[in-house]
Amino acid sequence: MDKENLLQMYYEMVLIRRLEERGAELYQQGKIGGFMHLYIGQEAVSTGLIAAREPRDRVITAYRDHGVALNCGISANEVMAELLGKATGMSKGKGGSMHMADTSKNMWGGHAIVGGHLPIAAGFALGDQYAGNDNITICMFGDGATNIGYFHEALNLSKTWNLRVLWVCENNQYGMGTAVDRASAVSEIRQKAEGYGMMNSRVDGMDVVKVHEAASEALKYIRTEGKPFLLEIMTYRFRGHSMGDPERYRQQEEVKKWQENDPIGIFRNYLAAQKIAAGNDLDGIDAQVEIEVQKAVEFAEASPEPALADLYTDIYADADIR
Amino acid sequence: MARITMREAISQALMEEMDRDPAVFILGEEVGVWGGTYAVTKGFYDKYGAERVKDTPIAENAILGAAIGAAMVGQRPIAELMTINFAFSAMDYIVNQAAKLRYMFGGQFMLPLVIRAVGGGGRQLGATHSQTPDAIFAHFPGLKVVSPGTPADAKGLLKSAIRSNDPILFIEHATMYQVRGEVPDGEFLIPIGKSTIQRPGKDLTIVTYCKGLELSMKAAEELAKEGIEAEIVDLRTLRPLDMEPVLESFKKTNRAIVVEEGWKSYGVGSEIVSRIYEEAFDYVDAPILRVAQKEVPLPYNRTLEQAALPQVPDIVAAAKEVLK
Numbered sequence: 264m265d266k267e268n269l270l271q272m273y274y275e276m277v278l279i280r281r282l283e284e285r286g287a288e289l290y291q292q293g294k295i296g297g298f299m300h301l302y303i304g305q306e307a308v309s310t311g312l313i314a315a316r317e318p319r320d321r322v323i324t325a326y327r328d329h330g331v332a333l334n335c336g337i338s339a340n341e342v343m344a345e346l347l348g349k350a351t352g353m354s355k356g357k358g359g360s361m362h363m364a365d366t367s368k369n370m371w372g373g374h375a376i377v378g379g380h381l382p383i384a385a386g387f388a389l390g391d392q393y394a395g396n397d398n399i400t401i402c403m404f405g406d407g408a409t410n411i412g413y414f415h416e417a418l419n420l421s422k423t424w425n426l427r428v429l430w431v432c433e434n435n436q437y438g439m440g441t442a443v444d445r446a447s448a449v450s451e452i453r454q455k456a457e458g459y460g461m462m463n464s465r466v467d468g469m470d471v472v473k474v475h476e477a478a479s480e481a482l483k484y485i486r487t488e489g490k491p492f493l494l495e496i497m498t499y500r501f502r503g504h505s506m507g508d509p510e511r512y513r514q515q516e517e518v519k520k521w522q523e524n525d526p527i528g529i530f531r532n533y534l535a536a537q538k539i540a541a542g543n544d545l546d547g548i549d550a551q552v553e554i555e556v557q558k559a560v561e562f563a564e565a566s567p568e569p570a571l572a573d574l575y576t577d578i579y580a581d582a583d584i585r
Numbered sequence: 586m587a588r589i590t591m592r593e594a595i596s597q598a599l600m601e602e603m604d605r606d607p608a609v610f611i612l613g614e615e616v617g618v619w620g621g622t623y624a625v626t627k628g629f630y631d632k633y634g635a636e637r638v639k640d641t642p643i644a645e646n647a648i649l650g651a652a653i654g655a656a657m658v659g660q661r662p663i664a665e666l667m668t669i670n671f672a673f674s675a676m677d678y679i680v681n682q683a684a685k686l687r688y689m690f691g692g693q694f695m696l697p698l699v700i701r702a703v704g705g706g707g708r709q710l711g712a713t714h715s716q717t718p719d720a721i722f723a724h725f726p727g728l729k730v731v732s733p734g735t736p737a738d739a740k741g742l743l744k745s746a747i748r749s750n751d752p753i754l755f756i757e758h759a760t761m762y763q764v765r766g767e768v769p770d771g772e773f774l775i776p777i778g779k780s781t782i783q784r785p786g787k788d789l790t791i792v793t794y795c796k797g798l799e800l801s802m803k804a805a806e807e808l809a810k811e812g813i814e815a816e817i818v819d820l821r822t823l824r825p826l827d828m829e830p831v832l833e834s835f836k837k838t839n840r841a842i843v844v845e846e847g848w849k850s851y852g853v854g855s856e857i858v859s860r861i862y863e864e865a866f867d868y869v870d871a872p873i874l875r876v877a878q879k880e881v882p883l884p885y886n887r888t889l890e891q892a893a894l895p896q897v898p899d900i901v902a903a904a905k906e907v908l909k
Contacts, residue, residue, distance in 0.1 A: 321658070355691035364690045371657070372690060376681050382647050383682065386654015393610065393636070393660055413677075416647035423642065577692030578727055580750035581777075 264314075264475065266539050272314055272471055273534065274548050276306040276527050279330040281549075281556045282339055286329070286346055289560070290506050295346045298375075299360045302330035304501035307526035308433050309334045309403065311474025312496070315482055316401060321369045321391075323384050324403040326361035327433075327500075328373035331403065335370035337363065339559035349566035356569045357577065377438075378408040381417035381430075388426035388491075399485050403431045407438020409452050421491040422459045429481050430456070430493040433468065439504045440512035456493035468498035469526045472533060499524075586769055592762040594736035595625050595701075598743035599663065603633060606661060609747060612639040613648060613665030613701075622667050623703060623762055645671050649678035649700065656698040656752070657686070663747065669702035669756060670716050683752035684727030695750040699743075704732075705758040705796055705846060706894055712882035715890075717796075717847040720856070722754050723823035729777055730823040732756040734798030736766035738821055741775030749777060758796045758846075780827040782834065786816035789904055790834040792857050793844040794820040797876075797895070801844050804900035815904060823853060831857065832865050839870035840907045844900055849877035874903045 283301045290299050302309070305327070313322060313334040324331045332342050337353055345352025346360055353365045364372035371387065374380035384402035391398040408414055409432060421428045432452045436443055444450045456463035462484060466477035474496060481492045499521040503510050510518075534540045589597070603609045610633075611626060617640040620627035629638045641648045645666065652664035666672055672679060679700070687696055706715035723730045729751055733739040739757070746753040783798060784805055793801045798819050805815040816834045820826065835841050841861065843854035854875035861873060879893040 353691070354689065354693075357691050358689045362689045364693060366690075366693045372686075376677055379650075379677055379681060382650020382678070383654040383657070385647065386651035386656075387658050388654075389651050390655035390658035390660045393655065394658075413646050413650070416642070416644040417650065419642060420644065420647040420651060424639075577688045579729070580687065580692075580695040580697075 268314065269534065269539055270548065272310050272475070273530055273545060274552065275310045275334055276471065276530065277549055277552045278339060278555065279306045279310070279333055280527060281552050282333065282342060282559065283329060285556050285560055286343070287506065289346070295360070296348065297359050298326070298505050299346070300327040300505045301500070301502040302327050304521065304526070305433060305435060305468065305498045306330055307471035307474055307530070308468045308496050308498050311471040312401065312403070312431060312478045315475050315478035316399070318369065320399040320401055320482070321371055321387050322401045322403070323371040323380050323387065324373060325377065325380065325405060325408065326373060326375045327405070328361065328363050332363040332365070332370055332373070335365070336368045337365045337370060339555050340562040343559040343563035344566050347563045347566070348568070349563055350569040350573070351562070351566040355573065378404065378411040378413035380404070381408065381413050382420070384428055385417045385420050385426055388421065388428045389424065392424070392426060397427060397486055397489070399427045399429055399482055401429045401431060403433055405438060406432060406434040406436065406443050406452055407441070407446065409455055410438070410447055418456065418459045418461065418491070418493070422461050425489050426491055427485050427489060428491040429478070429485055430491060432493065432495045433498055434495055435498045435500045437504070437512065440508070442512070451495070453493055453495040461491055461493055463493040463495065465495040465497065468496035469524050469529055471526060471530050586767050588765055589736055589768050590762060591736045591739055591757070591764045592623065592625055594740040594768050595743055595757065596627070598740045598747070599626065600629070602744055602747040603637065608659065608661040609663065610637040610639065610660065611663045611665065612641050612652060614641055614643055614667045616640060616665050621665070623759070645675035646678060649675045650682070652698055652700070653678060653682050653686070653696065656696045657694050661697045661747065663699045663701060666700060666702040668714055669704035669718060670714050672702055679722065679728065679754065680725055684725045688727055696752045697750045698752045699746045699755055700753070701755045701757065703757050703759050705760060706878070706883045706890060707760045709885055709887055709890060711885045715883040717845070717878065719756055719823055720847055720852045723853065727752070728824060729753040730756065731777060731821065732795040732823060733821060734783070734795045734819050736764065737768045738775055738819070740768050741773050742777065742821060745774045745777050753777065756795065761796060761799065764799065775821070778822045778825040778827055780818055780820045780822070780830045782816060782830055783819045784815065784817040786814035786838070788814045788838060788840070789816070789907055790831070790838045790841040791815050791817045791844055791900070791904070792820065792831050792841060793817065794823070794853070796846045797844040800895060800897050801900055803897045804904065807897065807901050808904055813904065813908065826856070828860050828864065831861065835861055835865050836868045839868050842874045842876060842900070842903045842907055844876045844895060846878055846895060848880055849875050850880060852877055871907045871909070874907055876900050876903045
């Protein structure tokens with residue numbers, strides 16, 4: 264990976280962090296409604312992963328989707344506008360935090376039913392297989408989603424039909440407040456792929472370079488072999504499951520230990536050690552992100568609300584009928 | 586014009602649309618090598634091959650999820666549920682996904698998807714395999730629900746459904762595949778969302794669809810022998826619901842009954858009656874009655890099962906009641 268791409272990854276990770284920190288403030292001020300799940304701590308996962316894709320590869324994820332949206336090239340303006348429910352959001356304010364998509368950037372959502380998007384991801388790959396191309400669908404989900412039936416039906420179908428899907432389990436070690444070993448028969452999620460005869464691997468998700476390498480290898484395998492692959496990425500969310508999580512299920516010492524393992528700090532050290540960028544250069548990127556996020560907040564706050572007439576649009580495609 | 590069965594009409598529609606558009610393919614349990622559990626896709630596997638007639642695992646979430654995904658990226662899948670009762674195993678895909686994805690993402694993509702499902706009782710299949718839960722599905726905005734009562738409508742509506750860019754649940758009836766009727770040859774489309782008069786009459790209006798149409802036509806013949814001319818309005822599509830022919834007929838007859846195979850409570854009839862009261866109250870000359878299934882899970886025993894399902898004499902009796 265060249266310097267430009269490495270710095271792009273650094274920029275994206277900081278952008279996710281700062282945008283969500285501002286998002287949390289706006290949520291506390293009551294400007295963002297509903298549920299909001301922060302990606303803070305997990306930035307290296309989607310950043311390394313999506314940097315490894317071809318633009319023609321489709322991405323679909325669960326409701327912790329702000330970071331994935333930014334990595335796919337959706338602007339900070341649109342992400343912030345959607346959080347505020349504005350007409351200028353990529354989903355026109357109809358989706359909110361959990362439903363961010365821009366199909367022109369091959370980001371197919373933000374999906375809020377745990378595990379529900381996995382069979383749909385298999386469907387994207389089926390559509391591509393039917394069309395005769397070798398696009399890959401990258402489907403991200405949490406460890407909690409691997410205990411629901413959808414996961415197993417989707418994995419089975421993808422292997423039986425040789426669908427090009429990269430199944431990515433972001434194992435942040437808690438499904439809401441329930442630790443993996445309290446909910447899953449095997450705590451190493453990648454073992455679940457073994458039951459379907461599916462290639463798999465496990466990687467440290469706090470190190471964006473390692474994630475990128477593992478994802479690149481998996482994508483190469485899928486593209487050439489025409490088979491699915493499951494990649495388990497070990498990570499940790501620094502914040503609660505969603506805003507307003509009392510976090511009774513984990514010790515603060517554990518959280519602190521992981522926060523010392525900050526993926527942005529690890530990457531800064533890597534870039535310095537490899538003499539790719541000095542602290543000053545990276546501080547410059549941080550400052551640039553600060554401005555971009557501030558502008559996004561201003562853009563979102565100044566954007567119009569959706570028109571009341573939009574209540575009745577986008578229900579059907581044939582015609583806007585009720 | 587040819588006189589063919591409901592099964593042949595549906596089969597013809599599928600085949601014509603597959604020939605017309607290479608993006609159309611079928612997936613479901615036993616649709617391929619077996620030829621479909623109701624033999625609707627018999628011969629399709631040999632003609633179109635495994636790529637376009639895809640046998641799936643017995644996994645309704647995977648079937649509907651995969652169909653939705655393929656539709657989102659531009660294909661035109663027809664997913665077959667072996668029976669509509671299995672839709673409950675995959676309710677998330679019908680209710681949370683198919684009906685909502687387009688809206689939730691601000692109209693960024695279309696969902697040109699048909700879900701074919703066989704419903705209905707009367708074949709002694711027991712409580713879990715005999716339901717007529719059409720009203721449940723018609724409850725959800727974002728979905729279209731179609732259920733034909735004649736071979737011609739089955740063909741014309743299914744062809745329109747396959748060409749539609751929206752998710753459509755297409756409900757067939759398990760006891761109607763051998764029903765025969767005149768079906769126009771060649772290109773023949775019936776628009777989704779249009780009710781129609783299946784039998785003209787002046788004395789009362791019978792609003793119905795699917796199996797209810799078959800029963801109501803027989804009841805109308807009985808009534809005619811006594812000089813009562815029933816006008817039968819066939820809804821054909823439950824959502825979006827076209828009330829125009831219903832209201833037009835009712836304003837002429839001032840009396841109506843609604844006939845459906847599903848349960849009476851919270852059913853299609855409840856909706857129709859409410860709409861008539863809301864939109865044509867001044868024309869009401871008698872309480873509008875509903876003929877529907879008894880409020881029990883359908884039993885296996887034939888006598889009990891038939892006692893629970895609406896029958897022709899029930900319709901005749903209800904018609905006479907509103908004419909009193």
